[in-house]
Amino acid sequence: MTETAHREADPRHQQLISLHVNGEAHEVLTEARRTLVDVLRHDLRLTGTHVGCEHGICGACTVLLDGAPVRACLMFAAQAEGRELRTVESLADGRELSDLQRAFGEHHGLQCGFCTPGFLMLAEGFLAERPQASKEEIREVVASNLCRCTGYQTIVEAIDDCATRRRAALQQRLDETRTDETRTDEARTDDARTDDARTDEVSADEVSKGGARTPGAVTGGTEEQEEVRCGSTARSR
Ligand code: FES
Numbered sequence: 001m002t003e004t005a006h007r008e009a010d011p012r013h014q015q016l017i018s019l020h021v022n023g024e025a026h027e028v029l030t031e032a033r034r035t036l037v038d039v040l041r042h043d044l045r046l047t048g049t050h051v052g053c054e055h056g057i058c059g060a061c062t063v064l065l066d067g068a069p070v071r072a073c074l075m076f077a078a079q080a081e082g083r084e085l086r087t088v089e090s091l092a093d094g095r096e097l098s099d100l101q102r103a104f105g106e107h108h109g110l111q112c113g114f115c116t117p118g119f120l121m122l123a124e125g126f127l128a129e130r131p132q133a134s135k136e137e138i139r140e141v142v143a144s145n146l147c148r149c150t151g152y153q154t155i156v157e158a159i160d161d162c163a164t165r166r167r168a169a170l171q172q173r174l175d176e177t178r179t180d181e182t183r184t185d186e187a188r189t190d191d192a193r194t195d196d197a198r199t200d201e202v203s204a205d206e207v208s209k210g211g212a213r214t215p216g217a218v219t220g221g222t223e224e225q226e227e228v229r230c231g232s233t234a235r236s237r
């Protein structure tokens with residue numbers, strides 16, 4: 001057993017940390033010096049996050065910390081306590097790939113795939129912050145991760161296509177919401193008109209049938225007031 005393994009097994013060098021990853025809470029007994037990427041991969045078995053340079057250069061280990069892309073090789077797992085972590089495993093819904101993952105496939109934005117989880121999480125975090133991002137902005141952002149296979153063009157196109165589709169879907173939802181609101185307003189107006197018409201009918205009916213019995217309903221005064229008025233009228237006659 002190596003010295004490192006000895007030290008990891010020694011409870012004096014370990015601490016219990018709580019991590020919230022992909023919507024799930026985890027408690028991990030680990031050394032304070034262990035990096036986030038090691039804990040994600042080896043303790044939580046979330047092996048989608050890859051390890052390349054371990055120096056913050058390649059971006060293969062990119063995950064989202066409170067929605068922002070970070071290099072998981074450059075931070076300790078203990079530093080992520082109380083924060084919201086997302087790894088590439090959070091993108092797909094079961095076997096259903098996310099729109100971003102599908103775009104990478106459609107545009108051939110990957111070859112060996114080693115860098116892909118990092119690019120996906122980088123793009124996911126970036127598009128959440130800049131949904132209106134231009135192709136130039138996307139190109140600038142992806143330059144922070146390394147891919148030796150694709151020449152970047154297809155990665156940029158995949159992210160741009162995903163962003164365009166998300167904007168179109170959002171616009172469609174907004175249009176539908178506006179249409180629904182307009183329909184609701186029109187329905188309310190129709191109901192109000194119908195209620196007014198019914199009130200008018202009832203009032204007219206009361207006038208024709210029982211106005212003498214309930215003079216207040218016609219004149220707007222109380223029955224008592226009407227009696228007084230009638231009385232005074234009678235007296236004045
Ligand atoms: S493994 Fe983290 S940046 Fe390369």
Ligand code: FES
Pocket residue numbers: 109110111112113114115116146147148149150
């Ligand atoms: S697809 Fe191979 S390094 Fe990017």
